[in-house]
Amino acid sequence: MIFDKATWESFAEGFTVYDVAISSPTRFWLELVEQTDSPHRDPLPRTRFLSVNLKKPLGERFYFHEFGHFRFSQLAFNKGARVEVVAVDLGGHVYCYAADGDQEESRIATQLEGSDLVSAVTGIFRIQESLYAVATDRRIFQRVNPGEWREITKGVGGIPVDKRSLTGDAGMNFGFRSISAFASEDVYAVGGEGDVWHFDGTRWTQLPFPSNELLYTVCCAGDGNVYITGNMGSLWVGRKDRWKRLAQGTFSVPFKDTAWFAGRLWCGSDYGLWVLQDGKLEVPDQPAAVRTACGVIDISPDGTTMLTASPTGAALYDGNKWELLFSNSAFAVPSEKASERQQLGRGGERLTTHDGMQELLDVIGNDGPEASLHALADPAKLDLPALRAHSWLLLVNAISAQSGWAEYSQVVNRLVELGADPDAIEQESGLTPRALAQSMGLPLA
Template sequence: MEKIFDESTWDTYISGYTFYDCAILSEHGFGFVLVEEKDGDDDDDSAPMTRFIAMKIDNPIESRFNGSETNGFSKTTIASSEHSRGYVAVDTGSKVYSIDSERMGDERAIDRVLDMSTYNGMVGVIHKVVRAAGQVYALGDFRRIYRRIGVDQWIELGAEGAGVPMPAEIPSSSDYDSSIGFNDMSAFAKNDMYAVGGDGDVWRFDGKKWHNCPIPTNASLETVCCAGNGIVYITELNGSVWAGRTDQWKKIADANLTAGFHPVDAFWFNNRLYLGSQQGIFAIDEKTKKVVPLKEVDEDAPNPTNGGRIDVSPDGRFLLTVGPYGACLHDGTKWRRLFSAFDFVEG
């Protein structure tokens, strides 16, 4: 099979950067966020550049890639958009970049499209952009959720009467914004969605309003997955996994992952829960009921250089993963390494 990159295209699109996040539309269509590598001894104190790459690997190499770079983006996440057949990336400051069949480039930041004011006059931040029930959402602090409705167009769910309720009283603690608000969202359908974050903050949307889902933990919640087996899986900051629905939850796997290794993505694929992090992929060992590196239960799993952040295609047939130096694809039967920086390192 032809290599996805040759030396010239690797130097043009990837060299000098590491991969930060990924999104997938199909077996042959992927989007990536890359961050510039900075030498720790470099006197340049400017922020790293961010690069966005979309690729259709079944195209001829001269039309295979579409990419651009920009500055001023920070901790940017990306999601595939079924509506436009492209990708939408949003950073913590609500800046937006999109790549689709009609255009590629910066859009108006969400806080320039609508009022993102939250508590005490503070401007909200975005924790993650996700695809749920076929639509793209940006998840913010203070339980704010923003749905993308088009180029330069977002709506905060509260403007539709479908906002997540806030507590009657908000403590004055300076870090209260991190105790409520959402880090992830997943859906069985547009009238059955779950959002999680903060300190044990779990909510379910029934298509009209949000309902609090009491869960017996006050731990910081990082991911949620509405799985194909009808169960909702939620992970804590340390990687421990809860399973259930509405107000019935049970811890099904313990973990003690250190900061930086915690899951930030969770997807159900091929009858297994995959947990993606910036430091590799994890899964549940059914024998020990522990969260372990995926290689302990799947010998062919990618290593952390070529696997970590994950996404599943809208049709559920393919799992894409990217590590800092490469990417792999699972087609439901086996893993395939797509590309690796080590293919382009002399010696």
Template structure:
């Protein structure tokens, strides 16, 4: 199980910051995106990308500091090498971190236009990104992003942009991918062509998970859905404070996480009250998982769950 961040590391790099996103690089390395807590309107807040590595019973670290924060999401990639990626939501710039170099040039997802990127997901080792106007992009090499839009081209009959922007993407593999967003807007990619799926609601879709049980799960404003292609069923109502931003399949259960919400669905019941060591836990924020563990980055804590035990890697009394 993971160790705790040392108090020295916390005070140097995390004190006065709040976590805003997280990602997994591999089974021993995680990324945490942290933004400096607001000081005054006149002062710029900083932002940090932290790489934490579990080695020899302790956590080692690396970090990249941005002197001015911006709205961002993060993900990792394995191609062409393992590293973290910081995505500028409004603009579509990407800052690689780690890997074989300390400093990398800033990348542009769409060199011909300004992109709005809402979510990134690693699929078959490659980083994919989705956003406004059904934008889907894949990073095939360093500073080399391509638009994967075959079948997604808008027509004159396309609905308004706010109804068709993607908020989530996930895939069983690179030839079996789903992207969701807008008002019941869900698409499937077979490695060559995107095809719109029939979906029984125009509710806002916010997150998607291609699970190990071979089903696709979709979080909407009011319901949790399960299915594939053109066959979908509602499996549970959602009565939450805000949207679910992340869905993960871990320990044979579906987990959902948003800025103010967290749930676990075991196939029968949906539990929004999670207890850790017998006490209610206030889990919310962002989430990522692998086959071996799940990471939940709350504003001031970072929880790792291995299927048996929850551990907050933030040192006590911080």
């Protein structure tokens, strides 16, 4: 774990992970967003950009800059002429962390010419040794210098402004959410309703695409193919004017990130990670503790390390071994009554550690279905109110474990019998155990 209790409380407690950026296995950044009770984000939750340097001792490895006006920001690391990590939000606000300091820079100028309307910045991406911010209304901005962005989709060979942008009637029909490239003269940008464009080094061209579904990510992969994900997690493969659907959209949320790593395509969402294997999206082989710490993705510039995170944790993968960086369940607040309770756990030991039933989670995550069913056998030895209060954690762990043991379906059903709620909602992501089971093609009572 990269945190101890004291550093967790100082730097991450009360926040969830929204995005990540990585330089190396020991140097990365986390975008943390404050947990609030307001369903309408009013006032805006605080956004904290946390720098992590694992080469430094525990007391010196963390630094953060916090803002109250950033909304749905994304991070990107760049190791070009200037080594930096840059965050942009929907409103074009920019934060930069570099060797010479960190600061908020001037906003990206997104006002549309001939209109009072502005485009929303939907993401930031590293291509080769440059950073690009993509936006609605089919706009892309290249970072030239600190505080300076150049719009590369305007001018000769650019993308004409659609009249609907100037009247405010564009909606979600078109505009960009993602960009990727094989080279500076072979760039793909996607978004909107089947809105796919290609840049050949001179001119942007709209490509025919066989669906008008909403598109979210694009990845120019190491196998020479372009992969595009769409609404509800659909997956397409192709290039130029030839596209084939590999997976129907069966999830309740789209993928947030796609990346080519260790010779395979990885897709991340609020549900976790999927990997393309033999033409199908499969749940990767992961330790149970890591499985719920995955979602958004970034790859180190040298291509050797993948950093991934869910709202509640983060992990590293080098292509062979997974490393859990942290999970917020490790810092659950102990209950004053926990030491007085007698609850069956591993080997008949007492569950006395947390209201969050950490020991039961440990059994479900590590000891297999037989031990899990044994721990759940006698309701009289369980704290049923605590079990019901932590339905989400218990069920998600058991559902995730089914990728390794089919018998875990019995554990899931037993939890539901004991009162665990399959429709419990995780506040930040909106994910329910039932939706996770659905996304994995698993039955749920």
